[in-house]
Amino acid sequence: MQVKFIALLGHKDHGKSTLIGSLLMQTGAATKVRIKEAEEYSKRLHKAFEPAFILDSFAEERLQEMTIDTTRAEIKHRNLAFALIDVPGHEELIKNMISGASYGEIALLLVSAKRDEGIRDQTKRHLFISRMLGIDRLVVAVNKMDTVGYDEGRFMEVKEGLVKFIEKIGFDTPNVAFVPISAYKGENLVRKSRKMRWYSGKPLLDALYVSATKTNKTQDGALRIIAQGVIPGKKGNLIVGRVISGKIKVGEKISILPLGIDAKTRAIIVKNRSVGTGNVGENVALELDTPISGNPRGAVISGSRDKPAVKDAVKLRIFVTGKFGDGMTAKFNGIDIPCKGIRVLRSVSTTTGDADKSKTAKALEAAEAELRLARKVPVENYEVTKELGRFVLYRKGKFVGIGTVMT
Amino acid sequence: MIEQDLKTLEEKSIYIIREAKLKFKNIAALWSMGKDSTAMLALTRKAFMGKIPFPVIHIDNSVDFPETYTFREYLAKKWNFKVIVGHSEIKQDLVGSACCGKNKPETLKKIMAQHGFDALIVSIRRDEHGVRAKERYMSPRDRNFRWKYRNQPAELWDDYSSKMDTLGHIRVHPLLDWNELDVWRYIRQERIPINPLYFSKNGFRYRSLGCTHCTIALRSNAKTVDDIIKELRTTKQEERSGRSMDKESEYAMLRLRSLGYM
Numbered sequence: 001m002q003v004k005f006i007a008l009l010g011h012k013d014h015g016k017s018t019l020i021g022s023l024l025m026q027t028g029a030a031t032k033v034r035i036k037e038a039e040e041y042s043k044r045l046h047k048a049f050e051p052a053f054i055l056d057s058f059a060e061e062r063l064q065e066m067t068i069d070t071t072r073a074e075i076k077h078r079n080l081a082f083a084l085i086d087v088p089g090h091e092e093l094i095k096n097m098i099s100g101a102s103y104g105e106i107a108l109l110l111v112s113a114k115r116d117e118g119i120r121d122q123t124k125r126h127l128f129i130s131r132m133l134g135i136d137r138l139v140v141a142v143n144k145m146d147t148v149g150y151d152e153g154r155f156m157e158v159k160e161g162l163v164k165f166i167e168k169i170g171f172d173t174p175n176v177a178f179v180p181i182s183a184y185k186g187e188n189l190v191r192k193s194r195k196m197r198w199y200s201g202k203p204l205l206d207a208l209y210v211s212a213t214k215t216n217k218t219q220d221g222a223l224r225i226i227a228q229g230v231i232p233g234k235k236g237n238l239i240v241g242r243v244i245s246g247k248i249k250v251g252e253k254i255s256i257l258p259l260g261i262d263a264k265t266r267a268i269i270v271k272n273r274s275v276g277t278g279n280v281g282e283n284v285a286l287e288l289d290t291p292i293s294g295n296p297r298g299a300v301i302s303g304s305r306d307k308p309a310v311k312d313a314v315k316l317r318i319f320v321t322g323k324f325g326d327g328m329t330a331k332f333n334g335i336d337i338p339c340k341g342i343r344v345l346r347s348v349s350t351t352t353g354d355a356d357k358s359k360t361a362k363a364l365e366a367a368e369a370e371l372r373l374a375r376k377v378p379v380e381n382y383e384v385t386k387e388l389g390r391f392v393l394y395r396k397g398k399f400v401g402i403g404t405v406m407t
Numbered sequence: 408m409i410e411q412d413l414k415t416l417e418e419k420s421i422y423i424i425r426e427a428k429l430k431f432k433n434i435a436a437l438w439s440m441g442k443d444s445t446a447m448l449a450l451t452r453k454a455f456m457g458k459i460p461f462p463v464i465h466i467d468n469s470v471d472f473p474e475t476y477t478f479r480e481y482l483a484k485k486w487n488f489k490v491i492v493g494h495s496e497i498k499q500d501l502v503g504s505a506c507c508g509k510n511k512p513e514t515l516k517k518i519m520a521q522h523g524f525d526a527l528i529v530s531i532r533r534d535e536h537g538v539r540a541k542e543r544y545m546s547p548r549d550r551n552f553r554w555k556y557r558n559q560p561a562e563l564w565d566d567y568s569s570k571m572d573t574l575g576h577i578r579v580h581p582l583l584d585w586n587e588l589d590v591w592r593y594i595r596q597e598r599i600p601i602n603p604l605y606f607s608k609n610g611f612r613y614r615s616l617g618c619t620h621c622t623i624a625l626r627s628n629a630k631t632v633d634d635i636i637k638e639l640r641t642t643k644q645e646e647r648s649g650r651s652m653d654k655e656s657e658y659a660m661l662r663l664r665s666l667g668y669m
Binding site: 001002003031032033034037054055056057059070071072073074076081095096098099102103228229231232233234238240242269271272281282283285297331333334386387390392399402 | 412415417418421425428429430452453454455457460533534536537538540541543559560561562563564565566643644645661
């Protein structure tokens with residue numbers, strides 16, 4: 001069964017974990033033991049039954065009624081499985097939110113319709129981050145409709161408040177479904193709600209299904225393998241890595257960058273079997289006609305006539321989570337590269353999408369910046385080859401931001 | 408349970424296992440002779456040309472099932488890998504059970520220190536328990552084996568390389584995405600040898616294996632891998648319902664894991 005990864009987004013307390021808990025129950029995916037356990041803890045905390053406790057398993061998460069770290073739960077819908085990625089909505093837990101959302105293919109944004117809640121900074125920031133991570137499919141669930149008497153006017157108000165921003169940051173607005181729901185009461189999740197007859201669209205799971213089954217532009221792509229290192233084979237060392245795009249064939253002329261090695265493949269081994277071709281997603285072990293000197297970890301294997309650019313300065317779109325400065329390192333394809341400097345070209349607000357000329361990178365905001373690295377690495381535009389266009393930035397061992405390559 | 412694409416799961420696990428071996432200096436894997444860690448060894452052989460290029464640790468409290476010991480000797484010989492046996496005591500402690508609670512991590516600590524291992528492959532799965540579902544693929548433990556679950560490192564874009572505390576070690580979880588049914592389907596597909604305790608005898612079988620003190624057999628007539636797969640497709644029972652530490656006291660699993668339990 002095909003699994004589609006769905007990243008939940010939204011401000012804290014707008015109902016992400018509650019929604020997943022309710023969906024697990026309504027689709028029969030939650031076991032009795034999990035439900036019973038959630039019931040017991042709800043009782044112990046003198047609360048009505050809280051579906052979020054099916055997901056929130058840390059003691060602190062239940063006591064404080066907040067998600068601290070990301071988790072996943074799977075449900076079936078028609079011929080698909082949805083892996084719902086829960087993330088914390090709190091600002092200070094943004095690193096856990098990014099960790100979860102980075103695996104998403106589709107974004108499901110929750111925004112509360114409750115009068116004093118509605119669209120918040122974090123609602124927009126999560127959307128901004130997901131778009132930056134490359135997610136281009138979105139479903140918006142307007143939640144807590146039960147608290148506003150299932151009122152269509154309030155639903156439209158929330159919807160209109162978001163549409164412009166969604167368009168501005170690059171989502172394809174006509175393809176974004178807005179679904180009014182009550183996660184807590186289970187309305188309009190699996191079946192159409194009778195409480196909102198004014199709503200003519202699909203219930204939530206069907207809306208997700210439509211989004212998940214839209215055909216993606218398939219890219220054949222040039223051959224790219226990110227090398228993990230070498231392992232011993234029967235006839236000397238083999239270079240191992242995962243094919244991230246294209247195909248590799250026996251007898252093909254290849255290049256390994258930035259090592260500057262040109263070689264020919266003598267044999268390709270996938271799961272202990274010699275094969276003629278290595279395909280996308282496969283972990284290959286390559287026997288080459290040229291011995292490899294130096295550690296190829298983090299190097300990129302490509303066809304000898306279609307190589308990625310090798311650069312030590314890149315223009316990035318960045319999202320900032322901590323303080324920039326001296327002593328930064330960039331994680332790139334499994335290796336740590338010291339940074340020589342980072343220069344902010346312009347900053348971009350994650351809550352309005354507007355750019356300004358300020359040259360500083362503030363936490364929780366975005367920017368366009370030039371990153372200078374201590375050595376050259378093979379890079380490509382994030383839109384072309386994601387794996388070769390993304391950096392995770394650290395400073396003194398602390399996670400301070402992520403960057404995607406613009407040029 | 409959802410039946411996921413085995414090829415996708417397999418490739419991801421192979422990638423993580425290779426990552427562990429190539430990134431760290433000195434790694435080992437935990438092996439309980441249960442189905443998950445045995446499937447992990449099968450995946451390791453696929454990643455390394457039929458070899459298991461690191462030692463495998465069994466934390467033995469001397470009250471495992473006789474079948475388990477026999478299986479240990481059988482597979483270690485058949486697949487030619489090194490087993491390190493650490494003997495743990497059975498004594499009462501505050502959290503978890505006397506046999507498989509805090510005492511096992513204590514023994515593991517000694518072995519890790521003796522051999523200087525900096526990473527440990529552990530075959531936990533997200534669907535086993537709500538707390539395990541919160542894990543990272545590579546998860547740091549400090550020198551006291553503590554899991555700082557309130558502040559886990561960022562882990563994004565298949566970059567499983569974080570390390571927070573150089574004095575501790577990293578737990579590597581290559582099977583995190585798999586569910587119980589996926590593991591059995593993979594065992595069938597690859598014809599992986601398996602501990603006979605999983606198969607029904609006199610109307611009972613073990614679905615999750617601990618030692619003789621904390622594991623009870625569940626009612627089942629599944630005598631073959633095919634039978635087990637059929638059974639799992641319809642069961643409503645939890646996998647670890649025969650394991651006492653999951654329910655003993657409030658947040659037993661959380662406390663055990665934060666103290667270094669596997």
